[in-house]
Amino acid sequence: MTSIQMPQLGETIVEGTILKWLKHEGDAVVRDEALFEISTDKVDTEVPSPVAGTVTKILVDEGATVPVGTIVMEVAEEGAPAVAAAPVAPAPAGAAAADAPPAPAAEPVGVVVASSIPAPAAPVSQPAHVAASVPDRGPRSQILSPLVRRLAREHSLDLGQIAGTGTGGRITKNDVLAVIASGGTTAAPAVVTATAPDLGTAEPAAPPAAAAQPIQLGVGDEAVPMTHIRRAIAEHMLASTQATARAWTLVEVNVDHLVRLRERVKDDFERKHGVKLTYLPMVVRATVDALQAFPDVNARLDGENIVRHRLVNMGIAVSYDAGLIVPVIKGVDGMNTVGVARAIADLAARARAHQLTPDEVQGATFTITNPGPYGSVASVPIINQPNVGILSFDAIVKRAVVVDDAIAIRSMVNISMSWDHRVIDGELATRFLARVRQNLETWDFAEDLGL
């Protein structure tokens, strides 16, 4: 018996409507013959039979809307016993794994990451945690004086094997001295074998595992296996530093009028457009203009050719629980500040909800990172290959600056770019950044906010 499900037609489509049963109970079907028609928002299709056989049961009424994965029909396979190999429905509900994007390491672009990879295993669920073999003595057992730590280290003692007599089971100096006095050493192995994390079927050909080798852990160390997203980031970053000739340039930008503008209109903007007004969309707009003025920055190196991209697809670095992801605003050169703000809000929200499609993290022609909210005033980012540059927009801070030979307080920001010296030189990089600065200092964004 083969159960036919409402097929998964993409991550954003969660339900479908049975438009019409093309086969009815008792009908014979051949493989790939259409069984029923479904309709989802804007996409209709007919669902083919994965097997040849006879329709034995229809479980849902015509016109009913059911969630993806719901069993809607049963087909008895032709002449096959019930134990026949599992049928392949067009897209079983559990197909998330098959939806996973290609191996990050093989991705040509983007700091890859994938929405559909199952949420990374929480570190605590993984072995390779030396404390796991130690009796639980409660939270206070981790509070150790420096003296205790030093004594234990000097005598190669495993604190995990020492019984604490202090408050809440805390290991005191005397506990350690007692062990030393008894001439004892703790039996604990300082070496544990890290077990490879269970990466699930979505895991692309993993780099052969360092995981199988024993790792050296000192006292109090803890080994947490890398998630595959972490590993993808690591590989991508390392590959970029090895492949590019990275240089870095920084300009200071007076954003006093932008700060005042935002204060004035942010509430109206959010009411009207449904997203918060941040500075990032303005920086994106200013950068897009500079990319159009200096097309060598909106480019990639392909062998001995510099490929200039006429369109701008802006990668925006977004941090989320699993690490870093760079969703891409496609066609950002056709958007105003409102459109950019919406696109950023949408992509960031879906990135954090693990709902981006592989297509949405590919194809950036330039990248912006925005560590400012965490307080950094200058960052040296790693280029998101194969881009030529990555622009960092750091924290806006009030500073004393010289204006017309007087000292004034202004809201200032450092905007910098890591750029690939193989493709462009310092003069171009500096003129590019100067253009970004000039745009931010002179554009009246008020007209671009749809208010």
Next chain:
Amino acid sequence: MPRAAWLLRPPGPVPYDAANAAMHRLAERRLAGEIPDTLILLEHPPVFTAGRRAKDDELLWDPASVQARGGIVRKIDRGGSFTFHGPGQLVGYPIIDLGTTPDAGGYLRRLEDVVIGACAELGVSVDRRAEVQTGVWHGDDKVCAIGVRLLRARVTLHGFALNCDTDLSWFAGIVACGLPDRGVTSLSELTGRAIRVEAVRPSVERAFASRFDVAFEDAPDEIVEAFTVAADVA
């Protein structure tokens, strides 16, 4: 490396029924693996098409007045509601094999990307409004309708319709896309200058090739002819 794909540009306004039948045949051949992914770009004579979600009362004109204006009405097998095709509108029918685990939602977003990118080349700022409906918008006005069907849950049919210098008065005949409180617009209306289909087509081709990572080659003549031969009328 981009994959090779066919590009079909049948000339002149192509009668709807002929194009619809030829498109379905190409999709069957794509499903059978006989032909590569294909993009058909064309214009239709005036036709209202009703998708599977269209309601009868969303056609606001009676059949006689549609006919009097030189138009026809067709119920078809794509998703979505009513729309209009006619001269001045660039219609794109991609025939793409999405594979055994199709991401239809992602496919719609890519079609939007193609149109947004092409419009950007022409200096027209348009946007998606995913919270409203699939398609490409300028504010509350839709400039490009998108409606798709998958053949056997994997090969795409139908596609997008981008208003270049379409006579928008036709849209008074329907509740376009089932959204009574939204408008339609065209690139010409948005820019205040006449933007013809011929001026838009190259940008759409480039944007499509880029977003779908394909390299176009012209389809064989006999394939193109199928779109224009009267005998093909279904």
